[in-house]
Amino acid sequence: MLIRWGIIGCGNVTEVKSGPGFQKANGSQLVAVMRRNGELAKDYADRHGVPRWYDDAHALINDPDVDAVSIATPPGTHMEYALKVCAAGKPAYVEKPMARTAAECETMVKAFARAGLPLYVAYYRRGLKRFIRVKELVESGRIGDVTHVCVRYSGHGDQRMDEANLPWRLNAKESGGGLFFDLGSHTLDILDYILGPLCNVRGSAANARGRYDVEELVTMSFQTESGAVGTGVWNFTTSVRTDVIEVVGEGGSITLSTFGEGPIRLTTSEGVEEFDGSHPLHVQQPLIQSIVDELHGRGECPSTGESALRTARVMDTVVDEYYAGRHDAFWSRPHTWRRKGGFLA
Numbered sequence: 001m002l003i004r005w006g007i008i009g010c011g012n013v014t015e016v017k018s019g020p021g022f023q024k025a026n027g028s029q030l031v032a033v034m035r036r037n038g039e040l041a042k043d044y045a046d047r048h049g050v051p052r053w054y055d056d057a058h059a060l061i062n063d064p065d066v067d068a069v070s071i072a073t074p075p076g077t078h079m080e081y082a083l084k085v086c087a088a089g090k091p092a093y094v095e096k097p098m099a100r101t102a103a104e105c106e107t108m109v110k111a112f113a114r115a116g117l118p119l120y121v122a123y124y125r126r127g128l129k130r131f132i133r134v135k136e137l138v139e140s141g142r143i144g145d146v147t148h149v150c151v152r153y154s155g156h157g158d159q160r161m162d163e164a165n166l167p168w169r170l171n172a173k174e175s176g177g178g179l180f181f182d183l184g185s186h187t188l189d190i191l192d193y194i195l196g197p198l199c200n201v202r203g204s205a206a207n208a209r210g211r212y213d214v215e216e217l218v219t220m221s222f223q224t225e226s227g228a229v230g231t232g233v234w235n236f237t238t239s240v241r242t243d244v245i246e247v248v249g250e251g252g253s254i255t256l257s258t259f260g261e262g263p264i265r266l267t268t269s270e271g272v273e274e275f276d277g278s279h280p281l282h283v284q285q286p287l288i289q290s291i292v293d294e295l296h297g298r299g300e301c302p303s304t305g306e307s308a309l310r311t312a313r314v315m316d317t318v319v320d321e322y323y324a325g326r327h328d329a330f331w332s333r334p335h336t337w338r339r340k341g342g343f344l345a
Contacts, residue, residue: 003027003296008070018124021289061090069093074175079107082119083111091120096121099312100177121305125190127288130256133275138254146195151191180318199223201317218233261278263275324337
């Protein structure tokens with residue numbers, strides 16, 4: 001039996017990363033897509049050989065030939081659509097970040113749990129061999145007990161933008177924050193996957209240039225449940241590109257990047273080993289395959305609503321002071337944020 005998928009929001013992320021994965025995964029089929037612009041939905045369906053298209057999400061969700069729904073819209077609509085999918089009695093696969101705030105994520109998790117339905121989140125790096133290999137290296141003891149983790153990410157400061165018409169990733173109502181939520185969430189989730197849940201999280205955020213209202217500099221510290229300490233810095237003000245995760249243990253270290261495909265580097269007293277870090281063409285396909293397998297009753301998907309909720313809580317904690325709390329619709333009160341030229345700046 002095939003798991004028949006529908007996609008809400010067939011935009012750029014679905015062109016190569018995910019859409020073909022639903023078609024190519026074993027036991028899976030993409031049968032419907034939706035976009036508010038019907039012409040664009042039809043164009044996608046025609047180009048990808050998808051039988052049906054919609055310009056109304058309700059119609060796709062309630063299509064009797066759709067077994068499960070992928071939600072690939074900006075995070076501002078994730079909770080709304082996910083709850084509708086849940087009410088229709090169907091599993092959901094939600095793009096990351098899971099929603100704008102941890103509170104929204106928790107609402108989603110609780111709804112699917114009450115309904116006895118699975119909820120998956122597109123932290124697809126959990127399905128890639130690159131990160132599975134790092135997890136195996138850590139768990140096998142190749143570097144001994146992990147003592148310290150260091151994350152450094154920078155870039156995107158040279159991007160030109162129309163400050164009067166910012167992309168959704170820089171609109172808190174649509175994204176939940178700035179690029180830290182779009183990009184940093186991947187790194188935080190993969191740390192959760194490799195090392196276990198992060199705890200004792202502290203952090204701060206700032207906006208140095210005032211080109212937009214959301215955060216552009218983020219620092220954090222944390223611990224793992226095993227007692228390792230960690231630090232992270234995300235700098236979106238500079239044109240200098242940096243993307244490094246370093247996991248240090250008593251007997252060596254592992255160095256890799258979140259977004260690059262360069263080799264994984266293992267350094268021990270025996271020398272340096274490098275492991276392949278390349279990705280498949282459709283990067284979400286391995287995770288989609290794990291979802292399809294689980295829905296067929298074999299295997300288990302490593303990226304769930306529960307695991308994504310942990311990452312959402314970490315992000316909320318780190319930027320909480322910047323947004324003067326994230327317990328409400330904070331995007332409606334930017335005058336309270338610690339942005340440049342604003343409250344407490």
